Amino acid sequence: MTESLRFLELASAPDVSFWARLAELKLNEYKLSEDPIPVVGHYRASANNFASPLILTSASFDLETTYENQIRMEGEVVLLNTLESMKTFERKKAGLSCIERIDEDVGSGAWVEASSKLNRFVVVCFADLKQYTFYYWVCVPAVKAASPMxxxxxxxxxxxxxxxxxxxxxxxxxxxxxxxxxxxxxxxxxxxxxxxxxxxxxxxxxxxxxxxxxxxxxxxxxxxxxxxxxxxxxxxxxxxxxxxxxxxxxxxxxxxxxxxxxxxxxxxxxxxxxxxxxTIAAVGWEHNAKGGLGPRSVNLASTLDPKQRASAAMDLNLKLMRWRALPELQVDRLSKSKCLLLGAGTLGCAVSRILQGWGCRKITFVDSGKVAFSNPVRQSLFEFTDCLEGGKPKAQAAADALKKIFPDADSSGVQLTIPMPGHPVKEGSKLHRQTMETVSSLDALVKDHDIVFLLTDTRESRWLPTLLSLAHGKLAVSVALGFDTFLVMRHGCLAQGEKRLGCYFCNDVAAPLNSTKNRTLDQQCTVVRPGLASIASALAVELVSSILQHPMKGAASDEDESILGGVPHSIRGFLDSFEQLKLSSPAFGNCVGCSERVLASYADEKGREAFLTRVFNEPEYLEELTGLTELKRKAQEALEGMEIESDEDDTFGDGGGGGDDDDDFQIL
Ligand SMILES: [Zn+2]
Structure with a gap:
């Protein structure tokens, strides 16, 4: 038998970690340098009828890397700056320079100690780091003898x-x-x-x-x-x-x-x-996937960038939910929703984390406060260092924390005090001008988002957001806490027409007042059972997740169901008895938050400023506007007619906290 001996090409196998490390080094160290980078590759004896490739990993950049039962091969990476220079790269020269290096090692006797030096390799590549695509061509040069073996x-x-x-x-x-x-x-x-x-x-x-x-x-x-x-x-x-x-x-x-x-x-x-x-010739440039001589390319967009990997991993979690439990689940409905969280306290922190769990990226916090020493233990996005030097602004600190958890989060923080009824602003004053600007900012924020979470700690701070959400047709969800009770409520929307569900204020017969006046310390601080906020926040997001799966979304009737189950109007929970009730109430025609007159007054752009100024300065104006004053007068008459004992009149009084709901829910 005499035939020329053929050799099996040593196929290269750079893995994801090799490219990831190369990209990292390119960005942080090599930058525009095209100098050859020394690396090592490894191969082993073929096993079980599988040829061994030349394996390149992130460890290839550590030249001392050795593995048991693997042959180490020295080589270099030539990382070019453009795809064009890859086309004009002098391959023959690169191959021959490898051969020369081997020749030197043979001449010096270095090969005797390490016969692995009889082979080298070169990887010429171009890294498109925007697309995370790598073009590469590997050569393990061998001398082409004049006559065959x-x-x-x-x-x-x-x-x-x-x-x-x-x-x-x-x-x-x-x-x-x-x-x-x-x-x-x-x-x-x-x-x-x-x-x-x-x-x-x-x-x-x-x-x-x-x-x-x-x-x-x-x-x-x-x-x-x-x-x-x-x-x-x-x-x-x-x-x-x-x-x-x-x-x-x-x-x-x-x-x-x-x-x-x-x-x-x-x-x-x-x-x-x-x-x-x-002059000798070197051969050994690898064939590409099509079997021709040419570079290969690999796109690692979805695997290389750790941030993208985090993102893909999160989406996968949601997809798994589809694969396993609910094939019809439309995960995009919540994950692609833009969420506005009014309040970055205990509720804001908890709501945002659960939104992230649903794959939600766009989360905007609005809060005027700074992180206080009492916050971190209850407000899951803050830590001790956030409280130092007077405290970081809460909205921004919360947004930053979400990005730390999930780098792909599109979170932001807006430091803003929500204008409130009963918090006077003198006309013509600087405060008045600022307040009107704030109204515009908040209006724009509501308009720019899909879902508005009302998570502030006073009743009156929910008034403007209630109105704005309704005016812009956004799904609004209120969460409010008492000491051991909570309320989670989705506000009704205009698309529900006659059957519109109520808002946070619909059950009240008093306009919101400044509830922070004359509060004792225990009333000003967060006096609720520590687990309550997590429970209520989780329910609020899960309520939204269910609503969004309904074809009517926010306009869904509370008696309907989505593929996730119920879409109730409101949920009241009682931690003392560990009970929960689903409640429903229609929009109240005289509501200070959502009735036609309030909506129309705000919608009238010419009269808007005057309307708001009166609301902020004279909270009882809302009662007049909505006919509540008249209603109360009639109720009073009716009660008197029924000869009800006088102390029961307080039911309709607006003293104290300003409404019965408030007694339960004024404090976060
Ligand atoms: Zn209402």
């Missing part, structure tokens, strides 16, 4: 003795020795392995076998790294005419295979040695 014989299989002897030798070489010498094995002489540099000391050179850790899985074609050995060493250095090479394959980890290892007898053309010093 001739395969004389191929013997499949190897004895157990020689395999064992080889492995014993190999495991001590730390991956730097893919080639060594095997002697003996004849008669009673056991096999003996020696370093590749001891060839000259071998007595019977014709009996010498060169052991080779072979990445090729093909019986007739040894792996690519053998090619340089035959040229540089067997032919040039030893001047051998015929070489026997035992191509060792793995059976399993820590053992060479007696069945798939192959003994090749190769005729080495003598003239190849004489080529030394002449």
């Amino acid at each position: 001739i395969s004389k014989t191929v013997e499949e299989g190897a004895g157990q003795d020689v395999c064992t002897a080889c492995y014993e030798y190999y495991k001590g070489t730390k991956g730097r020795t893919p080639f060594w010498i095997v002697e003996g094995g004849g008669g009673d002489t056991p096999f003996r392995c020696r370093g590749i540099g001891e060839y000259d000391r071998c007595e019977k050179k014709e009996e010498v076998i060169v052991a080779f850790v072979d990445p090729s899985d093909a019986t007739g074609s040894p792996g690519w790294p053998l090619r340089n050995f035959l040229w540089f060493v067997a032919s040039s250095l030893w001047g051998a005419k015929t070489v026997r090479v035992l191509c060792l394959k793995e059976e399993k980890l820590g053992r060479f295979s007696t069945t798939s290892s192959v003994l090749h007898t190769v005729d080495v053309p003598p003239e190849s040695g004489e080529d030394k010093g002449k």
Whole structure:
């Protein structure tokens, strides 16, 4: 049998971590430098009929990386700045410069200690970091001899003795020795392995076998790294005419295979040695996926950037919910909603975290306060350091915290005091002008979002947001806490027409007043059971998630159901008895928050400022406007007519906290 010996290409296998590390180094260290970057790759003996590739990982940039049972190969990465320069890159020159380096190592004898130096590789690449696409071309250069190597014989299989002897030798070489010498094995002489540099000391050179850790899985074609050995060493250095090479394959980890290892007898053309010093050609540029000579590309957009990975992981969680539990669930409905959270306290923090759990990215906090020392233990987005130096603005601190949790969060904070009825603003004053500007800002914020969460700690601060949400047709959800009770309510919307559900103020018969006046310390501070906010916040977001799955969304009747279940109007919870009630109430025609007259007064752009000024300065004006005053008068008359005892009149009084709802829910 005489035919030219063919070698199996050593395919490159750069993994995701290799590109991730390269991208990171490019951004932070190499920048525009195109200087070659030293790296190491690894390959191993083929195992179970699988050829080993040249493996490149993030560890390839650590030049000391070695692995048990893997051959280390030195190489370099040439990272070009443009795709264009990749096309004009001088490949031949790069291949030859590798060959020259090998030649130097052979000349200096460095190859004797590490015969892995007989092969090198070069990766030329361009990283499109915007698209996270890498174009790359790998070469493991081999000398192209003037005449081919001739395969004389191929013997499949190897004895157990020689395999064992080889492995014993190999495991001590730390991956730097893919080639060594095997002697003996004849008669009673056991096999003996020696370093590749001891060839000259071998007595019977014709009996010498060169052991080779072979990445090729093909019986007739040894792996690519053998090619340089035959040229540089067997032919040039030893001047051998015929070489026997035992191509060792793995059976399993820590053992060479007696069945798939192959003994090749190769005729080495003598003239190849004489080529030394002449112009020689290097071959070994890898074929691309189409089988042609050309670069490959890999797009890692979805896997490379850790932020994108976080994002993909979050979406996957939601998708899993679809795959497993609810195939019809439209996760985008909440995850793509823009949420405005009025209040970045206990409720705001808790609501935002659950929104994130639903994949929600666009979250805007509005709050006027700063993080206080009492906050972090209850308000999950803050920590001790946020309280220092007077405290960070809560809205911004909360937005920043969401980004820390999930870098893809599109969160922002707006420091703003919501204008409130009963908080006077003198006409013509600076405060008046600022207040009107704030109204405009808040109006724009509501308009820009899809869902408005009313999470502030006073009743009157919910008035303007209630009105704005209704005016702009946004889904509004109120959460309010008492000491051990809570209310979660979705406000009705105009699209419900006659059957409009009520708002936060609909059950009240008093306009909101300044409820912070004359409060004792326990009334000013958060005096609620610590678990309450989490319970109520979770219910609020889950209510929204259910509403959004309904075809009518916010206009859904409270008696309907979505694929997630009920869409109740309001939920009241009582922590003392651990009970919850679903309640429903229609919009109240005389409501100070959502009745036609209030809405019309705000909608009238010319009269808006005057209307708001009166509301802020004279809260009872809302009662007059909506007819509440008249209603109360009639009620009073009716009660008097019924001769109800006088102390019951207080039911309709507006003293104290300003309304019965307020008694339960004025404090966060
Ligand atoms: Zn109302």
